Amino acid sequence: MMLKDKKVIIFDMDGTLIDSVGIWNQVDEALIQRIREDGKSEIKNVQRKRDEVLRKNDQADNPYIEYCTYLKKTYQSTLSVQDIHALRYEIAQDYLHHVVDYKEGAELFIKSLKKLGYQLVIASTTKRTNMDVYRKHNHRIISKANIDDYFTLVYTREDAKAIKPNPEIYLRVMKDLKVSRKDCLVFEDSLIGVEAAKNAGIECVVIEDQYSDAEREQINQLADYQIKSYLELLDKNGKLIEKI
Structure with a gap:
């Protein structure tokens, strides 16, 4: 019992x-499409990669900054890590207010x-x-x-x-x-x-x-x-x- x-x-x-987990996957997929400059279009295993980065950096001051650092490097973005982080939550707002x-x-x-x-x-x-x-x-x-x-x-x-x-x-x-x-x-x-x-x-x-x-x-x-x-x-x- x-x-x-x-x-x-x-x-x-x-x-x-x-x-909401699926919604965060959608947010990250949209984010990647906005920031990527690697000449590719394919996106794989968004959630698994996110969880791996967060697990590795669980004691960092802000693990999600580390995640955005990973996104910047992986997708060769010219945006700063802070700009990627801000953009992620800008994209998320409509989902958080109206969909979740x-x-x-x-x-x-x-x-x-x-x-x-x-x-x-x-x-x-x-x-x-x-x-x-x-x-x-x-x-x-x-x-x-x-x-x-x-x-x-x-x-x-x-x-x-x-x-x-x-x-x-x-x-x-x-x-x-x-x-x-x-x-x-x-x-x-x-x-x-x-x-x-x-x-x-x-x-x-x-x-x-x-x-x-x-x-x-x-x-x-x-x-x-x-x-x-x-x-x-x-x-x-x-x-x-x-x-x-």
């Missing part, structure tokens, strides 16, 4: 609570957890400015389950020196709430996210996201529980199934 004796339920954001939405059943699940008295936390590597869009401007998210109404704490990339798979963000959650590993349960979608939870010694539920399928076997071996949808955890009335 995944929720037995748990007090704090911690969620990753991108790909876990919201359908909760994963199926996610809002029902967090509402049910909140009613039962669980403390809910978001621990994400997304930028605070992106999270602010989800909290204040994305009406798909706001109308279904306003983040500030349901989550006790919201952590973003700026709240930890090292990003996932480093466990720092999860260790901070436990320290701030004065709870133990046994009190917590993490929901993640990616290999680096599951690794971060397990590196912190916390049980982890992985929710399937198609953009992590290339690492599915590793993810499922490492996670304590696997689900395809939050609806698996709810009855037909949107309430938590007792057996979980």
